[in-house]
Amino acid sequence: MDNFFDQITQHFLDKRPLVVYSKPDSKIVKALLQNDKSINYTRDYNESGFVFAPFDSKEQSVLIPLHLSEQVVSEISMKTKVESPNSVLKYSSNKNQHIELVDKGISAINNFELKKVVLSRVETIEGHFNAITIFKTLLQAYPSAFVYCFYHPKIGLWLGATPETLMQVEGNILNTMALAGTQTYKGTRDVFWDTKDIEEQKFVTKYIINALKSNTKSLNVSEVKTVRAGTLLHLQTDIEAIVNKRSVDLKSVIETLHPTPAICGLPREEARDFIFKHEAYEREFYTGFLGELNITTSTSRNANKRNVENNAYRAVRKTSELFVNLRCMQLKQNNKALIYVGGGITKDSRPEHEWQETVKKLETMASVITNL
Numbered sequence: 001m002d003n004f005f006d007q008i009t010q011h012f013l014d015k016r017p018l019v020v021y022s023k024p025d026s027k028i029v030k031a032l033l034q035n036d037k038s039i040n041y042t043r044d045y046n047e048s049g050f051v052f053a054p055f056d057s058k059e060q061s062v063l064i065p066l067h068l069s070e071q072v073v074s075e076i077s078m079k080t081k082v083e084s085p086n087s088v089l090k091y092s093s094n095k096n097q098h099i100e101l102v103d104k105g106i107s108a109i110n111n112f113e114l115k116k117v118v119l120s121r122v123e124t125i126e127g128h129f130n131a132i133t134i135f136k137t138l139l140q141a142y143p144s145a146f147v148y149c150f151y152h153p154k155i156g157l158w159l160g161a162t163p164e165t166l167m168q169v170e171g172n173i174l175n176t177m178a179l180a181g182t183q184t185y186k187g188t189r190d191v192f193w194d195t196k197d198i199e200e201q202k203f204v205t206k207y208i209i210n211a212l213k214s215n216t217k218s219l220n221v222s223e224v225k226t227v228r229a230g231t232l233l234h235l236q237t238d239i240e241a242i243v244n245k246r247s248v249d250l251k252s253v254i255e256t257l258h259p260t261p262a263i264c265g266l267p268r269e270e271a272r273d274f275i276f277k278h279e280a281y282e283r284e285f286y287t288g289f290l291g292e293l294n295i296t297t298s299t300s301r302n303a304n305k306r307n308v309e310n311n312a313y314r315a316v317r318k319t320s321e322l323f324v325n326l327r328c329m330q331l332k333q334n335n336k337a338l339i340y341v342g343g344g345i346t347k348d349s350r351p352e353h354e355w356q357e358t359v360k361k362l363e364t365m366a367s368v369i370t371n372l
């Protein structure tokens, strides 16, 4: 584990692109270390590598191509010593500004311009930060999240621990989720949800089902359940689609799903325009998506690889696992952390409550870098 992180630190010092990540509930941490400093983008999502896509789907998605990178893997050691954070949280954000933004969103909904809109803000925290230390802390604090640290000299340095899958694709099977609604975790998942949260999450489920329906031969939709994401709870529906074709066309599914109403709103175009017009900052990669793209794994049914006959049983699979970039931060010059937080606004939203929700979400990241 130490060698693994030494190698990553050296790569950082050389200012070469890299991503280090761990999938939900996995004991494995993987890294892709790009061996030059070039910037690459996906053309059609047929490439292999790690994709880092912005919220604005008109902008290009960054790719760390597999063929230009060294792949390294390590097991997560829970004994890893994590130094305590060295900065104090000072809220710099203007609460009134966010309340006004939410008020505007509610007015647009009352005027029937929108049904739902996800409105967000960014908080800046100053201190001395070390990306690897933060990454290790995130791994320990959020084992069931997709935890990552992405660096590209031309893009910046991003870290996060997201609870939301955009899609997992293998062959003609696509798994996704509708995640929305937020409350604080107080020791149990057996909680009461108010109508606002239930409705807000239903919008997302309905949208995803509709978006997938036309090209799908079977669709399995789970019951809605309460899931934990660190100190928070959300409502989640799992959706599995089996598509008509031999394999999922990633480009078109990404276009239909991203951005979902979990992070944008409904109707999609109107919500997106509202966000671009009224949010006072640039989301960049927050509420974009990221993850493994067309990674080939071969599995053997018999562990005895020396037996040549077993090769006949070896299956080669190409999988993609993409996550929504939530509960994330951007580090600037090692002394500024920009933490991005938002929440879904519907007709029943209360501005003060929505502000508090962003504060709770902020704390999931801020607690990792401050003495909260």
Ligand SMILES: C=C(O[C@@H]1C=C(C(=O)O)C=C[C@H]1O)C(=O)O
Binding pocket: 118, 120, 164, 179, 180, 181, 182, 234, 262, 263, 326, 327, 340, 341, 342, 343, 344, 345, 361
């Ligand atoms: C927008 C965020 O989260 C999204 C919004 C949620 C909500 O409004 O309740 C819940 C989960 C996410 O889909 C965020 O974490 O910044």
